Amino acid sequence: MKLKFFMQKVIPAVLWVILIFLLSAVPGGDYPPAVFDYGIIAHLVEFFVLGYLLARALGGYSFKNLCLSLVICLLYALSDEFHQAFVPYRSVSMVDWLVDVFGSTAGIFVYYKRNLPWRRDPSTPNNSQGRSG
Numbered sequence: 001m002k003l004k005f006f007m008q009k010v011i012p013a014v015l016w017v018i019l020i021f022l023l024s025a026v027p028g029g030d031y032p033p034a035v036f037d038y039g040i041i042a043h044l045v046e047f048f049v050l051g052y053l054l055a056r057a058l059g060g061y062s063f064k065n066l067c068l069s070l071v072i073c074l075l076y077a078l079s080d081e082f083h084q085a086f087v088p089y090r091s092v093s094m095v096d097w098l099v100d101v102f103g104s105t106a107g108i109f110v111y112y113k114r115n116l117p118w119r120r121d122p123s124t125p126n127n128s129q130g131r132s133g
Helices: 003-024 039-058 063-084 094-114
Strands: none
Touching: 003 039, 003 063, 039 063, 039 094, 063 094
């Protein structure tokens, strides 16, 4: 593995995982009061970014990498909910996990949609027209 690839692709995903863990460790009573429950939005955004970064770190446009990115995100979301069971004023929530799953899936989808092989390769004849057929 080249150092440049590691620094540009893998390290951001690892740092994001650490950030999610640290945010999950904040006791529920320490969050500022809000007019609405921004926890759902936070879960959605956190795992959208994680899905995108993991898909980017695994690289390549393949079904295998897409599935691997999704499995890693789903397992991490599950471990995040488990971790919250031990944090004061936090609890395990199936709704949060489902939002994490949705956010991860959306992030992976956006990564792959933005990096389709025919969009990246300027030598492809239909590159400017998008997907043919």
